[in-house]
Every structure is written in structure tokens, then in C-alpha cells.
Amino acid sequence: MAASPRRESEGGRRADNDTTATPVLAGEDRRTVGLREKHKIRTRNAIREAAMRLFQEQAYVRTTVEQIAREAEVSHTTFFRYFASKEQVVLNDDLRDAKNDVIAAIPPGLSHFDFVRELIRSIYLLAKNDPWTSNPERMRLIQTEPTLRVSQQLESDRAIYDTIGMMADYLGVDPENPRLRVFAAAVGGVMFHLANERGDHWDDSILTALLDAIDLLEQGLPL
Template sequence: MAATPRTSSLTAPDAQPMGLRERKKLKTRVAIRTATYRLIQEQGYEATTIEQIAEAAEVSPSTVLRYFATKEDIVLTDAYDPLMVTALRSRPLDEPPLESLRLMMREALTSFVTAEEEELRRRTRLMVEIPAIRARMTETMSDTAKLLSQVLADRTGRSADDLRIRIFTAAVLGALREVTLYWGEHGQEGDLITMIDEALDTLETGLRL
């Protein structure tokens, strides 16, 4: 999903206000991301270097790499995974897993669109245009899948490495990935949340010939 979210319904109910150190980290992270998007817009993705990003954000290159392991991560990294895990754990235990994931994803995306719509649009354009970002997105989704698989494993009494758990989680996140790319490839037209609902309907019912 993208930048550290602002207050939303996905925020954990027991979340505490950030301390000075956390606020400084957030400020640095936002500065790095803002500088990155500005430079990419001005001169293109490939021409933008970590050194240039550091200079524009008024930090050192080592600071940039401490916050983001790669340039692609500056575009892709966000703070939504832990919140999605919390939201998924809060769903009723007798709720069908696909419905739990559907509602959790709908809530997360609604929060994201409300707080960070322009960031979502910029990120999606780069996903479509830059192969390295698409490849890195696949890697980061694998990490997200492991987190969500553990929650589903706990709910179903299976192992997180159970093949059916892995296939199910990968299929749902794969649907999210393909809808996002499709939306970006088609001028970001249409309602993204509705499109994801339709994709999950297809997973649930299969293709109807």
C-alpha cells in the first residue's frame, strides 16, 4: 500500500501518540519520499540517484539507505502491513477468510485513498512504467503474504506454511496487484475499490463462461 498513513479507521485502537523520536523519523521519511517524487518528475526515474535524493531531502545518502534499502523501496514502502494484520485479527473468527480479507483490504484502501490519493496515483504510474518497481513490488508482497498467512493460520488451526494457506493468500494479493496495475495501465479510470471487489468476486465464483 504507500507513505506512512495519517489517522484512519485502520489505526490500532490502543495506538499511542508518537514521541519526539518517532516524529523526527516520520519527518525524515516524508522528506525523502517527497524529494524522490519531485526528482523523478523533473528528470525521470533512472536519472534520479540516492545521492541526489539525499541532497534534496537534506540528509546523508547513508540516512536514505537506513530508511529505505533500495530506491524502489522509497516508492513502495509503507506502514500499512502491521495495521492490516491488526485489522484482520479483529475480524470475527467465524467469518469466511475471503470475506475477512475483502473487508480488511477495502478498509485499508479507503483509508489510503482518503489520506494519500495523489501518492497512490504517482506510485501506480511508476509501477506501470518502471520494471524494477514492479519486480520489487512482487518481493514486498511476498513479505505481506507471510504476515497475513500467519493470521489465517492461527484462525484455521493450520501452519502458516500450509500449501492451501499460501495459495489462498497469494491469490488474494495477486488479485490486488493485478487490479492496481490494470487501473494504472488504463489511465487510473474507474473506482479502484470496486474493481478489487470485483476481482475477489472472480476468485470466489470463478470465471463464468
């Protein structure tokens, strides 16, 4: 007989609150590692699903971390083990490792414009195919909640600086090079503006618009 969701959650809570994590030794059954990772994913998803239910029922601003934890049947401590804040439940997309893999797969020798084209195309498709990142209700919250919009803009600004370092490594130039910094800021500003003015972020026409914008930048912004 399958265990009830509450029983599974309580069992997971005991595991999450156990701070004496056992290191994985050579030769240890790899299924253990896989089960741990699956449990983390289930717990993370449970917190997100609980949060989204509460946001819909009583609005984002009136929902607290304590309420989300209770709805997800996890402890307050467990919540903060997975998310730094209520905002991050919505904003975090869990794609850091996948994005790094995409960046590492970009072939060497591209120009700075072709590098950006490949980066935009790959990251867009990665995000579009991720159920949480492309969740329409998540996007609606980010667009309509002022605190989320501000936090997203701050994260977007940080992403531009991350892009500077990434491009510097790829192109073999100094990350403090003012031309590189202006280029990254121009690309980032155009991308975020175009993305935020679209109602449907995952209509493929937005990818076309983003790539067309890179073409215009490369042509010197002709009118």
C-alpha cells in the same frame, strides 16, 4: 522567528547521526518520545519529497541516492537509516503497523472468503486515505519504471506468503495446508492483476471489482 528549513535539517542531521540513543525511562516526559517520532516523520517525508522532485526533474533512472540525500539535506548514512534503497523510497508505504491493527480488528468466526473480503475492504480504505500511498505520481512511477514494477511484483509475491500465515492464524489451520496455499495464491493473483490493470487505483470502482472477483471465486468461477 521560525528556523529556516536548512537549519532545522542540520539540527535533525546531528540528532540522526547520534548513535547513542537514550532509552526511555519510566516517568520520562512523554513529549520527548513524541518529538523524536515527529522528527523521524519529518525526515522521512523530506527524503521522499526530495526524491520526487529529482525524479520529476531528471528522471528516476538518473537519480542517485547521493543526490536525494543532498537535496533533502541529510547525510548518506541518514538516508539508509530510513530507506534501504532508492526503490524503497517509492515502494515503502509505512502502513505496516496500521495494517496489523486492521487485521487485529477483523471479527473472529468469519469464513475464509468473508475474511478476505473484510481484509481487502479495510486495506483498500486504509491505503486510499494515506496521502503517500495514494499519491498519483508515486503510482505513475511504479507503473512506468521497469525496475519498480519488478520490485513491486516481488513484494506482491512476498505479501501472498504473509497472507498465508495470517489466514492460517485466523482460521486455525496449518500454514502448510496445500488448500490454504492454493486459495491464498488464487486470491492474491486475482487481486494484483485487477489492481495493476486499472489506471486509477483509488477509484472506488476498483474495490467493487475486487469484491466481485472474490464472489466469483467463491461461486467456483462460473462463466
